[in-house]
Amino acid sequence: MPVYKGEKRGTYWVKMQIELPDGTKKQHKKTGFTSKGEAQEYEAKMKAGVLENVSKLTFEAVAIKYLNWYETRRKPASFAKVEPIARKYLIPYFGKKKIERISTADIIEWQDYMMKTKFEQRWGTKKILANDTLLSIHTRLSAIFNFGMKHHNLKTNPAAVVGNFELKPVKRLNFWEVHEFEDFYNAIDNIKYKIAFLLLFYGGIRKGELLGLQWKNVDDKKREIFIEVSAGKFGVDDTKTEASERVVSIPESLVKLMMDYKESLPEAFKEDDCFILGEIGTRPLSPTQLDRMYDKYLKKSNVRRIHIHEFRHSHASYLINKKCTITVVAARLGHKDVAETLNTYAHLYPNSQDEAIKIIEQDIKI
Incomplete structure (x- = not known):
């Protein structure tokens, strides 16, 4: 040869x-x-x-190889999002087809099918998938073809040739105003969960960052917390991005509440490596337990529901309404740059044009 x-x-x-x-x-x-x-x-x-001879490989075979490759190279939480997409929406449709024979026409037919089909949800109902979900599924389909090209001698990526669904992502940005959070907060009867939800609302930290906080991450003199890890159902891991590792200033009253809580704990739970919200000091609070407590206090307060992640949006909205600069908002949220913050929250500056024209009106000479 x-x-x-x-x-x-x-x-x-x-x-x-x-x-x-x-x-x-x-x-x-x-x-x-x-x-x-x-x-x-x-x-x-x-x-x-x-x-391997690509002519032997089915789509299912390549997809499973891709999942195995992805699982060993990405965080467990990322894999937990990717695997269901492949197994629910891609493998059942393309599974037994030889991957090299899947054409652009097949991809278009699949897109039509996906946009028209009602899929069963976790709570038992069936519905058409949201735009964001469809866009994400196509991205994963294209990634599998790219994997086949790189590792299994596949010649083309028909998903990339066709392009993603011609749909616009729906930006859902829901948040509480301060009075809504106060109504919710007043329903909380446990100091640990008072601290948890205060940190989410007035700290703007992510759920995983909250669960990963240890006593060594609290500086009560400087009134700061240091975000360095994220915790979840797969254990403790690095923060979402490098920029997510950051220092966040918190109110003096919240620091005092945290120190009072620490004083009430058994000595074994006060060690630096103990998790602040941990049910057992050296093990973080589970995300499902936080969810359960959120549901409990939400029902008790009768405040409209937002997702726990939207406490971050609430924090950003609160700071923006208080005329806080976008650079400070970006730093507190752990965004890699101001552009990311603006892309998410620019619409929360509704009066920016009015403010600009007032400045111009004062100086213009015609």
Whole structure:
């Protein structure tokens, strides 16, 4: 199986025999290598069986290989979001088809099917999927084809050629105003959960960041908390991004409440490595327990429901309404740059045009 060099383009190519699923053999040709070494490496892998014959692979086989690859390289929480997409919406539809035979026409038919079909939800009802969900599913489909191209000699990505659903993501930005949070807060009868929801509303931290807080992360003299990890049902992990690792100033009254709570705990639960909200000091509070307590106090207060993550939106909205600069809002939320914050919260500055024109009106000379 020699390596050849094309005269016109100057690239290299290899030719070899491969075995088809029915046992017959045929010539296989692979072109477009930029160097002789690259072509030889491909040839060696084919000889060793490292590169499987793509004509043998079904979509399901490649999708499962992709999931296995993803699971070993990404956080468990990320994998927990990706796996159900592949197993519920992609593998059942494309599963047994040979992946190299899936065409752009097949992708278009799949998109039509996805936009028209009502899928069963966790609570038993069926509904058409939201725009954001459809866009996310297509992104994952394209990622599987890209994986096939990179690792299994697939030649094209029909999902990328077709492009994502021609749908606009629906931006849902729900939040509480201060009086709503106060009504909710007044229904809380446990100091631990008072601290939890105060940190979410007035700290703007994420749920996982809250659960990952340890006593060593609290500086009661400087009135600061240091966010360095995130906790969830898969354990303790790094923060969402590098920018998420940050220092957040908190009100003096909240610091005092936290210190009073700490004083009430057994000595074994006051150690630096103990989790502030942990039911057992060295183990963080479970996210489901926080959810249960949120539901309890929500019903008791009769305040309209928002998602726990939307406490962050509430915090941002509160600061913006208090004329806090966007750079400070971005820093407190742990965004990597101001652009991310503006992209999410720009519409909360409804009077910005009015303020701008007032300034211009004062200076313009006509």
